[in-house]
Amino acid sequence: MTKRFEMAIFPLSRRRFCTALALCGLAPRALAGEPAPLRLGLTPVFLDDQSRFLEAWRLYLTERLQRPVVFVQRGSYREIVELLAQDQLEAAWLCGFPFVKNERRLRLLAVPLFQGRPLYRSYLIVPAGDTRTETLLDLRGKVFAYSDPDSNSGFLYTQHALSQIGERSDRFFARTFFAWAHRKVVEAVAVELAQGGAVDGYVWETLKRFYPQVTAKTRVLEQSPEFGFPPFAARASLPEADFAALRQVLIAMGGDAEGKALLAQLNLDGFVPGERGLFDGIGRMARQVEKQP
Amino acid sequence: MKYFMRDLSLRYKIPLRVLLLASLTAILVTASILFRVYDETRNDLLRHAQSMGRVLANTLVGPLTHDDAWRAFEIINSPFQSEEADRSELAETILVLDGKGQVYVSTRPAQFPMLSDPVRLDPEFAAIREATAGRDGRNPVVRAQPGSNRLFVGIPIISDGARLGTLIMTYTKGPFIPRFIGIAQRAALMTLLALAVLLPIAWYWGNRMAGPLVRLAGCMDQIGPQVPEGLRCDLFESNDEIGRAGASFKRMLKELREKARLEQQIMATERLAAIGRLSAGIAHEINNPLGGMLNAINTFKRHGSDDPLTLKTLSLLERGLGQIKDTVAALLIEARVESRHALSRRDIEDTRTLVAAEAASKGIELAWDNHVTADLPLPSTLVRQILLNLLLNAIRAAEKQVECQVYRDSRSLTLAVRNDGIHIPDEDMPYLFEPFSRLSRNGHGLGLWITYQITRQLNGGILVESDPGQTRFAVTLPLPEEPCMT
Incomplete structure (x- = not known):
């Protein structure tokens, strides 16, 4: 009795049920032969905490690539680099320093244009209330905030600057800490948790444009020479077609209105293929700092 | 002021005292409520602080272990991020001290920079740092400095038995104050309302209580060396005091x-x-x-x-x-009993005959009512003299009528003469019987004097009643036990 009653409710044989399931959910991708999602790693080289913007950008890329795009975010550069190395990501927006360090496993995909050029600087900032500090040397014995140990503008440049005067960060400063994002370095200096900080000039300028109340509490003490802008790097093993498609979409962003709007939110002007030579400066600095005792 | 209050009428004193008592009660009740609210607020605050402190202390273990100062800062700063948070339950400052008792991070980095000694920056931190220093447990420690308006809550940050640092939260009692003011204002309003209701009641009640006393006092005040004649006292009649x-x-x-x-x-x-x-x-x-x-x-x-x-x-x-x-x-009236014969009805009737002519000549009606029948042991001459004097005075004063009554009871004889003439004013009464009285308008003014002397000598009494339109003289003579011998 009971069995017959159940049959009445689900009048499907097992085989027919499976087919129905496939048609409803799983079938479209399988049937259309849609490619696996493109996984893009993001790091705090830009303001990566704007979820709504990220979703818009992801949809834009998905549409342009005709392929699902997934953004992968982690707390530090190192984790993203590791994911890339393990082929868990197809490409990532990295800092120049980890790109240089892991050059053999990576391939330069595209370099953003900031103020029309693929270059940026590292800023040394102090709290706005501190009007006495004039150079990095005045910060001896103070608390200093870095962005990430794998950041060029937020770590490497300051190490290099100190090495130039025969100093080492751990001796020169009373205490240092990592805020794990350029934006947070700005915040740490703004609330005077740190008396100085090393920050990506692009991030600082972008914050100044969108959140001027935060940057108003800080003062830029020194600007570094120009370095290659944090690039998009693909894993070396990424198929050429995928690599070319992604580079094409990124570079084309400056060409359409939707892309321009997204770029405006990024405070960028576009993407260029870029050259390896852009990052030579960073490589030099890295080698010099490594040689330091 | 002291004398003013002392001299104030009970009419006002009683309502004022009622109001004073009501206000005092209200103040005491409010004070006890405030005290309780203070206690509860403090307990709430501490409970909240302790639970939040435990959460923060647990969360801080990771950042402290990894020496991640920024993460630690973000954690202790997170309670300050929410915008609609109840500010009264928010800590003023949160500090994380490292193992050496120096500031690891604080929510006020400008005031308590990293690596600084909090006690040197603010000596009030000494007690809480001392109190938490030797502790291994995770239980919060609460310290309130006497004279300070801050509360300190300290919680050791412990990981696997190892002491990593200390979380210290300070709370000001400042946010209590608006709450207290609110309660006090409400209480004051309620007191005023209650007083507004009580005032008329107290007024009525005070008047009810004080009224009889006030009237009594008013009556007593009127009594000087003499009792005024017209004094009328409308006093309360009851059995209370x-x-x-x-x-x-x-x-x-x-x-x-x-x-x-x-x-x-x-x-x-x-x-x-x-x-x-x-x-x-x-x-x-x-x-x-x-x-x-x-x-x-x-x-x-x-x-x-x-x-x-x-x-x-x-x-x-x-x-x-x-x-x-x-x-x-x-x-010189002397009751010498010249006539030894007793008083008879005849003697009295003779007197009537004597005055009848005088009355008739003045056109005055003489009503006569003689009740004496038997002889009485009284000197007849003297009694006749008295009656004659009274009658002649009455006829002289009368307007139309004189009425004479002579009657006795078992112990006395009364001679009463009434006329309808001008009455004798009260103030003249004491001088009525004086010799050569100025009140005698015609005659030598000795008539009543003689009457008085005789009456006195016979141990009798004279009653004078004078009202407008009617004046009555009544002489009462006691009858001796035995026939008069002197």
Whole structure:
């Protein structure tokens, strides 16, 4: 009795049920032969905490690539680099320093244009209330905030600057800490948790444009020479077609209105293929700092 | 002010005291509520602080282990991020101290920078740092510095038995104050409302209570050396203390009046007695030479010359001296019982006959009511003299009618004469019986004096009642036990 009653409710044989399931959910991708999602790693080289913007950008890329795009975010550069190395990501927006360090496993995909050029600087900032500090040397014995140990503008440049005067960060400063994002370095200096900080000039300028109340509490003490802008790097093993498609979409962003709007939110002007030579400066600095005792 | 309050009428004192009492009660109740609210707020705050502190301390283990100062800062700063948070339960400052007791991070980096010594920056932190220093448990420690308006909550940050640092949260009692002010304001409003309701009640009640006392006091105030005649006291009648005081006062008032009346009577009597003694003395002193002089004239007339001028002169002298003798005799009333016969009905009827002509000549109706039937042991001449004097006075004063009543009871005889003439004013009463009374409009003014003297000598009494349109003299003479022998 009971069995017959159940049959009445689900009048499907097992085989027919499976087919129905496939048609409803799983079938479209399988049937259309849609490619696996493109996984893009993001790091705090830009303001990566704007979820709504990220979703818009992801949809834009998905549409342009005709392929699902997934953004992968982690707390530090190192984790993203590791994911890339393990082929868990197809490409990532990295800092120049980890790109240089892991050059053999990576391939330069595209370099953003900031103020029309693929270059940026590292800023040394102090709290706005501190009007006495004039150079990095005045910060001896103070608390200093870095962005990430794998950041060029937020770590490497300051190490290099100190090495130039025969100093080492751990001796020169009373205490240092990592805020794990350029934006947070700005915040740490703004609330005077740190008396100085090393920050990506692009991030600082972008914050100044969108959140001027935060940057108003800080003062830029020194600007570094120009370095290659944090690039998009693909894993070396990424198929050429995928690599070319992604580079094409990124570079084309400056060409359409939707892309321009997204770029405006990024405070960028576009993407260029870029050259390896852009990052030579960073490589030099890295080698010099490594040689330091 | 002190005297003002002391001298204030009970009418106001009672309502004021009621209000004072009500206000005092309200203040005490409010104070106890405030005290309780303070206690509860403090406990709430501490509970909240401790639970939040435990969460923070647990969360801070990771960042401290990894020496991630920024993460630690983000954690302790997170309670300050929410915008609609109840600020009163928010810590003023949160500090994370490292193992050496230095600031690891704080929510006020400008005030408490990293690596600084919090006690040097703010000595009030010494107690809480001391209190948490030796602790291994995770239990929060609470310290409140005496005289400080801050509370300190300290929680050790412990990982696997190892002490990593200390979380310290400070709370100000500042946010309590608006809450207290709010409660106090509400309480004040309620008190005012209650007072507004109580005021009329207290006013009515105070008047109810004070009214009888106020009236009693008002009555008493009117009594000076003498009790005013027109004093009317409308006093409350009840059995409580005020009612009893009123009753006592009324009794006292009555006694005072009685006493005053008696005093007046005694004074009048004494004055008359003094006058009597004086006039009797003078009369005696005059009588002796007078008798001599009259005897001498008599002797001269019998044996002297027949010179008509001399005789005429002597006659004049004799007449003058006779007049003096009469006057002196009138003053010197002595109840010598000349007539030894008792008073009979006839004697009284004779008096009627004597005055009837006088009354008729003045057109006055004489009503006569004689109840004496048997003889009475009283000197008839004197009684007739009294009755005659009273009747003649009455006829003189009467307008239309004089009424005479003579009656007796077992112990006394009363002669009552009433006329309808002008009444005697009260103020003249004490002088009524004085000799040569100025009140006597015609006559020598000795009539009532004589009446009084006779009555006194017969141990009787005189009652005078004079109201407009009616004046009554009543002489009451006691009847001796035995027939009068003197």
